[in-house]
Amino acid sequence: MESPSNHPPLALLKAALVYYNEMTLEEAFEQIANPDDGGEGDAPAPSSNEFMELAQLRQTFQDLELGCDEVTIQRAFEQIDTKRDGKIDMEEWQAALADPEGLEDVLASRGLTNEAVPSEGVPPPKPPNAGGSGRGxxxxxxxxxxxxxxxxxxxxxxxxxxxxxxxxxxxxxxxxxxxxxxxxxxxxxxxxxxxxxxxxxxxxxxxxxxxxxxxxxxxxxxxxxxxxxxxxxxxxxxxxxxxxx
Missing domain, CATH: 1.10.238.10 (EF-hand)
Known part of the structure; x- marks a missing residue:
């Protein structure tokens, strides 16, 4: 998915993974963190990595041809890594990519619709003031x-x-x-x-x-x-x- 690099990197990443490649955030995390674990449809191996490293995120940006330079990718990693431990876990990944800034603009620029694959175990959005919106x-x-x-x-x-x-x-x-x-x-x-x-x-x-x-x-x-x-x-x-x- 070719994309202009003037969009926020996390918006580009979510658009490519979730809307273009039709993956859930959980599936995307597993694939990025464990690029060699099993084939399509296989259950994750017992030794699956629970964390994503900078090198893996960098490779994903490159594979998806998102047009982001090294500095931008490193900043994206730091933005996701809120625990500042040099690695990304599933919780950090889901929180950072739940509603990234600029997503609507990226989708519009690529002719994609805002109909994401639902994330496993995450409840559907609730109306304002209903509690638990988690919309940032x-x-x-x-x-x-x-x-x-x-x-x-x-x-x-x-x-x-x-x-x-x-x-x-x-x-x-x-x-x-x-x-x-x-x-x-x-x-x-x-x-x-x-x-x-x-x-x-x-x-x-x-x-x-x-x-x-x-x-x-x-x-x-x-x-x-x-x-x-x-x-x-x-x-x-x-x-x-x-x-x-």
Whole structure:
């Protein structure tokens, strides 16, 4: 699938894998992470890799002829690798490619329709305010967007990574962020937002629709916050944080 390189790389990747080659995200991950495991229709081998490496992602971009240079591919890898451990797991993969920026433009440019192969085990999209939408920042209302931006600003100003921010939000330490966790963290961090705005942010990071936010979707959502806008609006330094927001 030839594609112009002026589109976001993750949008190009999803368009090629899911819409053009009609694969689920799970199937694509297995094929990329395990290029030599079995033939078509075979079950994954017991020794299947659970992680995708940069070299495998690079080869995929090249095989699909997506027109992305090495720097762009490396940045795409870093964008997916929210845990910053040098490898991509299924959770990170699904969160990053669930709704990549620029996908609609890529599909339109290639004459493809927005009818993806459903991902196994992922519930169908729910209407706004129904809970568990997991659709990322694109569908947030103004109040929720502001709350998200404030969260990103607090983390940036205090020099916290996204993972450290997740740990702060995971109040009860169970490895997941519930709505109650996020509301408590927002209050503790001094985020000026009402309960509905926080609830909307939580729904956006609840990728599985089970009322809980895992690390990867949390990082993907908060990583897209416009923290600099909040910092500038308060006369705070953008590039060199040194205190609390």
């Amino acid at each position: 920042a694109a569908g947030l209302g103004p109040a929720a967007r502001e709350a998200l931006n404030q969260l990103g600003a607090v983390l940036k100003f205090n020099g916290l990574t996204l993972e450290e921010g997740f740990e702060e939000a995971d109040v009860d330490g169970d490895g997941l962020v519930s709505l109650a966790d996020l509301q408590a963290a927002a209050e503790s961090l001094g985020i000026d937002a009402n309960e509905e705005a926080i609830a909307e942010v939580h729904r956006a990071m609840d990728a599985q629709g089970d009322g809980m936010a895992a690390l990867a979707p949390f990082c993907a959502l908060v990583g897209g916050a416009d923290a600099d806008e909040v910092l500038r609006s308060r006369g705070l330094p953008v590039g060199d944080p040194s205190g609390g927001a």
